[in-house]
Amino acid sequence: xxxxxxxxxxxxxxxxxxxxxxxxxxxxxxxxxxxxxxxxxxxxxxxxxxxxxxxxxxxxxxxxxxxxxxxxxxxxxxxxxxxxxxxxxxxxxxxxxxxxxxxxxxxxxxxxxxxxxxxxxxxxxxxxxxxxxxxxxxxxxxxxxxxxxxxxxxxxxxxxxxxxxxxxxxxxxxxxxxxxxxxxxxxxxxxx
Numbered sequence: 001x002x003x004x005x006x007x008x009x010x011x012x013x014x015x016x017x018x019x020x021x022x023x024x025x026x027x028x029x030x031x032x033x034x035x036x037x038x039x040x041x042x043x044x045x046x047x048x049x050x051x052x053x054x055x056x057x058x059x060x061x062x063x064x065x066x067x068x069x070x071x072x073x074x075x076x077x078x079x080x081x082x083x084x085x086x087x088x089x090x091x092x093x094x095x096x097x098x099x100x101x102x103x104x105x106x107x108x109x110x111x112x113x114x115x116x117x118x119x120x121x122x123x124x125x126x127x128x129x130x131x132x133x134x135x136x137x138x139x140x141x142x143x144x145x146x147x148x149x150x151x152x153x154x155x156x157x158x159x160x161x162x163x164x165x166x167x168x169x170x171x172x173x174x175x176x177x178x179x180x181x182x183x184x185x186x187x188x189x190x191x192x
Contacts, residue, residue: 001177003033004048007040007096012047019051019079027123029084029184032100035114035176039095042072048076049100052109054081058145060099065140074103084178085110089155090163094118095142101155102144111183113159114176121150159183 002018004011024141039045046059056076087101087110088097098117102108123140141151159179165173 001029001181003034003035004037004097005035007042007044007048009041009044011040015051016086025143027083030080030088030108031086031088031168031180031184032110033177033180034089034093034096034097034101035088035090036092037094037097038092038118039097039120041122042096042099045096045100046074047146049103050076051077051078052085052104053082053107057103057107059103061143061145061147062140063143069191084184086183087112087174088114088180089117089157090115090176091118093155094120098155099142099144102148102150105155105158106144106146106148111159112155112157112169113161113180113183114157115160115162116156117150117154119154121152154169 004015048156049059053074053076056073058071059074062072078141085104087103087104089097089112093101094117099119101112101117107114121142122138123142124136125139127135127137129135141149143149161176161179164175166173
């Protein structure tokens with residue numbers, strides 16, 4: 001179980017260290033917990049998503065209003081390409097966390113469980129004005145590899161599991177985490 005709270009400047013390095021430790025344990029499955037992850041750096045999310053694919057895949061499509069779309073791909077040299085995965089999301093999962101969940105879902109690389117994500121699929125730039133104030137301008141929107149819009153829609157989980165007032169990360173009461181563990185221990189039969 002790896003909980004990722006944000007995609008900050010050091011997140012990828014911390015994730016890589018966790019991956020090295022994880023590989024040593026030869027786990028049967030992995031739960032990536034993106035609940036209450038409001039996003040952060042796109043580059044970190046793409047680098048981390050790359051760890052789950054052995055070849056280059058589209059991680060996200062950035063669609064601009066006034067210029068050519070940008071297709072951002074994974075690196076193609078992931079270390080966790082075979083391990084079964086569940087990704088947990090909720091209404092607090094936004095932006096870069098939705099990009100990661102959306103890519104893993106689009107390629108059927110992981111089952112996404114939990115609740116509908118927030119739906120922050122806009123790319124914004126900040127411009128400082130002469131009076132010292134700033135203007136936030138939306139310049140593009142993010143789409144999943146299968147061209148699904150994230151903005152104001154979010155990611156719909158493959159398996160909905162409502163929080164039901166449980167305490168996240170409390171193994172005694174965390175309904176969503178316990179459902180993810182159960183899904184890893186008791187996967188559905190092939191084709192079902």
